[in-house]
């Protein structure tokens with residue numbers, strides 16, 4: 005079995021036969037290769053929205069998504085009419101996913117703490133929901149109502165005061181009924197029809213019709229991700245959740261893994277976008293050969309075969325010396341999704357700490373986490389999973405501290421505070437303590 009436009013034999017490698025530069029080049033993310041051009045084009049879009057507001061957002065939305073759109077805000081009556089059209093089976097699927105995702109996120113409620121750190125000194129850690137959040141639901145090549153749930157549910161549980169959803173409209177100026185139903189379940193009514201870097205700029209800086217938010221959440225293509233990173237560097241812009249760009253999956257499979265399962269998982273992420281990347285690491289040459297054949301076979305029946313094919317051209321099937329080498333490569337690559345299909349999957353997973361989300365064992369397809377296991381599918385890409393956390397309820401809160409000292413408590417700590425202030429040569433810091441203790445109250 006083969007494919008006329010994809011030669012997977014060219015994407016098969018033996019790790020030990022590559023030098024360090026080749027190993028690095030092999031695992032470079034596709035969008036990182038064009039970052040200079042991308043940055044320039046995103047910068048132009050963000051600047052035009054800052055200067056021209058709604059006019060720029062509308063012009064760019066007309067260019068990329070809907071030529072006749074004249075109003076960004078999605079009217080409530082049109083939302084209601086769209087939701088009516090939703091098929092009952094899709095509604096039921098959304099209802100089930102809403103339940104599992106809500107259950108997992110409700111269990112993440114932060115607990116305020118209060119600790120007496122020294123006699124008469126009380127320190128608290130408190131949490132406040134973010135007041136205005138913007139949720140980006142991708143809609144370029146596929147509409148993703150599941151992302152509306154992943155973002156809307158934690159915002160709803162946290163109790164954020166203002167929750168705004170943006171998503172690119174179709175050519176008729178509509179959003180998919182499933183996105184609107186998911187938004188409705190999450191209590192979101194402020195919805196705008198725009199996408200890409202222009203939507204991110206509008207959320208970050210505000211326009212005539214879209215008021216600015218404090219933090220922007222959600223995945224997107226490389227334009228969206230670059231725009232998020234750009235606005236988050238600007239004190240007048242907005243905070244962001246994380247760089248959640250084109251989808252990635254790394255699978256570690258031993259000789260006994262089922263190659264049909266492995267190939268299906270790889271294709272599930274390859275079909276997201278031509279800039280997605282999937283990687284297989286296996287110590288068994290026979291497994292790599294079998295997965296390669298399965299990929300050809302399964303690819304031919306996919307509706308998005310062309311996209312998956314392009315993603316596979318940026319991907320790699322790599323033979324490693326052993327599972328220890330697979331762990332080392334995976335830790336270095338830090339994939340968004342990591343599937344472990346080996347005999348000792350649970351034990352191996354303990355060592356795999358650099359991944360957005362782990363999928364352990366043969367019956368845990370990556371797509372389960374995309375939709376309905378309950379974990380959040382908004383995850384760090386580009387290797388940021390070595391430091392950046394996966395999206396969770398806490399991201400919708402701000403954590404801050406408070407403290408309260410009694411006079412005796414302050415007296416007890418005075419020597420430490422004054423001693424450190426003197427060591428740093430900061431007299432006023434010391435005086436703020438001594439002045440209090442010199443006075444009788």
Ligand SMILES: NC(=O)c1ccc[n+]([C@@H]2O[C@H](COP(=O)([O-])OP(=O)(O)OC[C@H]3O[C@@H](n4cnc5c(N)ncnc54)[C@H](O)[C@@H]3O)[C@@H](O)[C@H]2O)c1
Nearest residue numbers: 142143144145172199200223224225248250251276382383
């Ligand atoms: N990391 C995660 O957690 C996660 C989760 C879900 C989806 N994803 C990823 O999100 C992405 C969604 O991408 P998408 O494209 O389908 O939808 P998208 O909504 O992110 O992007 C569509 C928008 O891109 C803009 N755009 C397209 N071509 C452009 C160009 N040449 N110049 C400037 N702007 C342009 C347009 O404004 C368009 O509205 C996929 O790559 C998918 O893998 C990631």
Ligand SMILES: N[C@H](CO)Cc1c[nH]c[nH+]1
Nearest residue numbers: 148150151251252374381
């Ligand atoms: N795999 C995507 C994150 O990279 C999430 C998603 C949504 N729908 C299907 N998949």
Ligand SMILES: [Zn+2]
Nearest residue numbers: 272273276374
């Ligand atoms: Zn997916």
